[in-house]
Amino acid sequence: MAKNDLLGVFEQLVLLALVQLDDQGYGVSVCRAVEERTGRKVTLGAVYATLDRLERKGYVRSRVGEPTAERGGRAKRLFRVEAAGLKSLRHSLETVERMRAGMALGRLRPEGA
Amino acid sequence: MAKNDLLGVFEQLVLLALVQLDDQGYGVSVCRAVEERTGRKVTLGAVYATLDRLERKGYVRSRVGEPTAERGGRAKRLFRVEAAGLKSLRHSLETVERMRAGMALGRLRPEGA
DNA sequence: TCCCTATGCCCTACAATGTAGAACATATTA
DNA sequence: TAATATGTTCTACATTGTAGGGCATAGGGA
Numbered sequence: 001m002a003k004n005d006l007l008g009v010f011e012q013l014v015l016l017a018l019v020q021l022d023d024q025g026y027g028v029s030v031c032r033a034v035e036e037r038t039g040r041k042v043t044l045g046a047v048y049a050t051l052d053r054l055e056r057k058g059y060v061r062s063r064v065g066e067p068t069a070e071r072g073g074r075a076k077r078l079f080r081v082e083a084a085g086l087k088s089l090r091h092s093l094e095t096v097e098r099m100r101a102g103m104a105l106g107r108l109r110p111e112g113a
Numbered sequence: 114m115a116k117n118d119l120l121g122v123f124e125q126l127v128l129l130a131l132v133q134l135d136d137q138g139y140g141v142s143v144c145r146a147v148e149e150r151t152g153r154k155v156t157l158g159a160v161y162a163t164l165d166r167l168e169r170k171g172y173v174r175s176r177v178g179e180p181t182a183e184r185g186g187r188a189k190r191l192f193r194v195e196a197a198g199l200k201s202l203r204h205s206l207e208t209v210e211r212m213r214a215g216m217a218l219g220r221l222r223p224e225g226a
Numbered sequence: 227t228c229c230c231t232a233t234g235c236c237c238t239a240c241a242a243t244g245t246a247g248a249a250c251a252t253a254t255t256a
Numbered sequence: 257t258a259a260t261a262t263g264t265t266c267t268a269c270a271t272t273g274t275a276g277g278g279c280a281t282a283g284g285g286a
Contacts, residue, residue, distance in 0.1 A: 006122055006123075006153075006244090007122075007272095008121065008122060008243080008244090008271080008272050008273070009119055009120070009121060009122055009205070009208075009209065009272090009273090010119075010272070010273060010274090011272075011273095012209060012212075013208075013209065013212050016209075016212045016213055016216065017212070019216060020216055026234080026235090027234065027235065028233075028234060028235090034212065037211050037212045037214075038208045038211055038212055039211075040119075040208070042274090043274060043275055043276075044234085044235085044275095044276095045236090045237085045238095045274070045275060045276065045277090046273065046274050046275075048235070048236070048237090049237095049272085049273080049274080050272080050273080052236095053271085053272080070232090070233080070282095070283095071231090071232055071233070071282080071283065071284090072231085072232060072233070072281070072282030072283040072284085073231095073232055073233025073234055073280090073281065073282060073283085074233060074234045074235060074279095074280055074281045074282075075234080075235090075280095075281080075282095076233090076234070076235090077234085077235070092122070093209075093213075095122075095126075095151045095153070096122065096125060096126065096129075096206075096209075098150050098151055098152075099125075099126050099129045099130070099147065099150045099151055100129055100206075101150075103129065103132060103133055119273090120243095121242080121243050121244070121272080121273090122243090122244090123243070123244060123245090124243075124244095139263080139264095140263065140264065141262075141263060141264090155245090156245060156246055156247075157246095157247095157263085157264080158245065158246055158247065158248090158265090158266090158267095159244060159245050159246075161264070161265070161266095162243085162244080162245080162266095163243080163244080165265095166242085166243080183254095183261090183262080184253085184254060184255085184260090184261055184262070185252075185253035185254030185255075185260080185261060185262070186251095186252065186253055186254080186260095186261055186262025186263060187251060187252045187253070187261095187262060187263040187264065188252075188253090188262095188263080188264095189262090189263070189264095190263080190264070
């Protein structure tokens with residue numbers, strides 16, 4: 001735990017996905033959500049590793065859900081975001097925002113050079 | 114160079130600082146800019162390491178400026194953001210933005226729980 | 227019953243980023 | 257030429273990011 005703990009970009013994406021999945025997210029669904037929204041290729045390994053780290057920090061909490069009878073398969077491990085996680089996410093988002101504020105955004109838009 | 118290169122948070126902060134400093138930024142001024150805007154404690158070592166990495170990736174370019182006669186001291190190494198850097202910055206910022214879009218921001222604002 | 231397939235999870239290993247702090251360099255002033 | 261102000265460079269290590277393979281469990285059909 002660093003002194004100035006800021007979340008990494010991927011941690012932010014995962015947390016945001018969980019919020020959108022309304023605390024019913026699990027590995028695979030988080031992976032899909034991030035891929036769809038951002039257009040990036042995301043591997044499951046990356047998602048689980050991040051989820052574990054977030055849980056170790058107390059930012060999310062997981063529980064094993066009953067297996068839904070969709071087609072079969074293993075039970076899901078559902079994740080929910082804790083208050084501390086939300087707080088940290090907000091803080092991280094706002095830090096970049098603050099840095100961006102008052103900036104000549106012209107240069108940051110479309111094809112400015 | 115990862116396949117899906119997204120900039121890290123600190124890289125974004127440094128790049129944003131350079132934009133604000135209008136391509137006249139150098140180690141110390143970037144450090145100060147980030148500290149002032151974000152309120153975080155930032156060390157010079159972190160800034161230079163990041164600046165070097167960004168340069169290696171072709172996102173910024175540096176040149177040694179003539180020493181201004183303020184009080185003495187070493188010549189500054191001035192950095193400017195390259196087009197590729199701007200593009201990458203934009204892309205990174207937008208990725209998080211997209212993930213955030215359409216979200217029930219209520220939970221992300223003030224003290225929502 | 228036994229496989230095959232669909233879901234989903236866990237683990238290992240390594241690359242890239244983030245962070246700290248000390249050492250080094252250079253110009254000014256006295 | 258020593259003291260000081262400004263800036264940069266180097267070393268080392270912690271945290272995050274990413275890839276990929278293997279394990280586990282349930283349904284469906286031969």
